[in-house]
Amino acid sequence: MKRRKFLLVSIFALFLSLISVWYFKFKSATTKVLSYPIDLSEICDRKTLIQIGNTYMKLTNENDKRYLKELMVQDAGMIDNDLKISLKSKVVEDFNTGNTILVDGWLLSRTEARQCAFLSMSEAN
Structure with missing residues (x-):
């Protein structure tokens, strides 16, 4: 009886x-996609992207990480490639x-500015 209980536990x-590992891997991949505006990150370094994000949050009332994520993933798939393509088309x-x-x-699209703000908030945590 003890052996059976040990095996079940x-x-x-x-x-x-395994579920925890999968969740954190998926969560971090999604955060990475949301945090980097593809085209803008090719010409700006991380520090500049964070600075843009901080300034954007001061200019707007969009300073809640969940709200920004919600705005960016609207009408997007949750698979990283779908999300990446969706953000680029947005x-x-x-x-x-x-x-x-x-x-x-x-001069940035709102989506790029939101991604910079999301990066800035991710770095702060």
Whole structure:
């Protein structure tokens, strides 16, 4: 009887640890996609992106990490590649519709600015 109980507890612990590893891997990958505006990160370093994010949060009332995430993942798939493609197309759509903002001399789409703010908040935690 003791051996059976030990095996059940061990299997449960293994199952729980696998779920935890999967969750944190998925969560960090999504955070990485949300934190880096693809085109902007090719010409700006991390410090500049964080500075843009801080300034954007001061210019707007968008300074809640959950709210920013919600805005960015609307109508997007939760798989990293789908999310990456969706964010890139949202940036293009923002420029086409004039949904832009001037931050520290940069004319950015709202989506890019939100990604910088998300990065800034992720770094702060």
